[in-house]
Amino acid sequence: MGELVDINAPVEREGTKAVVRNWLRKIGESVKSGDPLVELETDKVTQEVPAPADGVLKEILMENGDNATPGAVLGRIGSRAAGVDLPASPVPAVTLETSSAPAQPPHYSPAVRRAADEYGIDPATVAGTGRDGRITRADMDRAFAAKTEHFEAAAEISAPEPQTPAPRTVSAEPGPALRSRRIPHSGMRTAIATHMLQSMTTAPHVTAVFEADFSAIMRHRDAHKAKLAAEGITLSYTAYIVSACVTAMRAVPEVNSRWHGDALEVFDDINIGVGTALGDKGLIVPVIHQAQHLSLAGIAAKLQDLTSRARSNTLNAADVRGGTFTISNHGVSGSLVAAPIIINQPQSAILGVGKLEKRVVVREVDGVDTIQIRPMAYVSLTIDHRALDGHQTNTWLNHFVQTLESWPQ
Structure with a gap:
């Protein structure tokens, strides 16, 4: 061999x-x-x-x-x-049937063998859904769940009546059986669940919420999006948000950090991940590396490339590695506020951006309060309270909002 x-x-x-x-x-x-x-x-x-x-x-x-x-x-x-x-052609089936060689025992993966030991189920009795009918760990889990449900039902049927039953004044009719279906978790969903639980049990989450007026960046975008579109670049609101994050990081660099038991590691490079929904499949966070060196157009082009490849499942490992801060643009699906947004460990903070909508606000004009309609959104910063305090959180959000609201035309 x-x-x-x-x-x-x-x-x-x-x-x-x-x-x-x-x-x-x-x-x-x-x-x-x-x-x-x-x-x-x-x-x-x-x-x-x-x-x-x-x-x-x-x-x-x-x-x-x-x-x-x-x-x-x-x-x-x-x-x-x-x-x-390599064989020149497949071995004919009749040769296999008449062969006197002893049959080889079926091969089971380590996960299936562990499940067999844990559940006391012989894999040979389980119907396989893997490639070529192979038994998977999910098959073993389903078999165990079915076995458990069978025993629970049998226990309910055979359980003896209590010797001194409580008095009954109403004869209860049995309710209709609950109808449901089980959807096995994908590997991505299971991994996301593990990561989210680990983050919540590791870091004490605290959230601050501000309100941002998007009027200035809407005017700027309307004036420049056609020019960038001619170059094949879509100028999205998210590009402005990433750029404003860079400005806020320069004012409060501790937000761009990682907690260690003996020190706070503050990063020089601002690598901003942007959460990208993949429908029912889950969420992925491609990273704009060294955003501090990119112009608004450069950020927009990078965002367009990463988002497109995320949704076509063509990102590579380097595209999602090395993030130091994350943006959750949850407002695109309609929510105004989400809190706390779970921190993408081992980072120290995550920005949430709510739905952009027109609201009635009060603005002072020449010393007189006026009622105006403005495009507004709630923005939140959820922090790891081990690494950051309220003063740093609010200072960061102040710089972030001020950058958006005073965007030069």
Whole structure:
């Protein structure tokens, strides 16, 4: 037997946990070095793992739904360089049926074997939904849930009546059975849940809310969007928000930081992540790196590229790595205020921007109060109270709002 080459999960990745999502080749298929073999999904990005050598896919050790730790062996390739000969044609089915060789026991992934030990369920009794009918961890979880529900129902039926039942004045009719359906969690949803829980249990969240008048940036955008559109750039309101964040960071650099047990690490580069919704699939946060060096047009172009690739699932690991601050533009889906917006750990703060809408406000003109209609939005800063205090939070928001409201024309 020739030498087998391990297919390893990347040691460096972005996200709290990687899950095997999809094998792109089947056992026995020929592969070349660099060919994509398997997709790993984290809460932030889907990453393809390439073949480490030419040869044939010999073993799949981790199935869809299995958790892949950094460096884990996902499968193995038989290297042609080590003398592996590929069959010229598939072995006829009749040969397999008449072969006297002993049948090989079915292979189960480590996650399935752990579930079998934990649940006391033989995987051979479970219907597989993985590739080629393989058993996945999700199949084992569903089998255990069904088993538990069966035992609970049996216990209710066989439970003895209490010897001294409470007096009944009304004969209760049994209610209709609840109708429902179970939607298995995707790897991204599970990873997001883990990350959000970890953030809430790690950092004490405190939120401050201000109100921002978008009149100035709306005038500026109306005057300049056509020129940028001719260059293929969409000038969005989010570009102004990112730029205003950079200005506020220069005034209060501690917001652009990370908490450590012995020190506060304040970053020189302002790497701003922008939460991008992927519909029912979840949320991803592509990062605008070194935003402090970009013009408004440069920010708009970068935003357009990242958002487009996020929604087409073509971001790479570098696009979601290294963020120092995050923006949640939750108002695009209609909410006015969301609090607290959960901090993207290990960052120290996250900005929330609510729905932009026309409101009646009072403005002083020549010493006289006037009632005006202005485009307004609530903006919030949620902080890790270990790293920041209320004074820093409010100072940052003051600079942020002032930048938006005094945007030069």
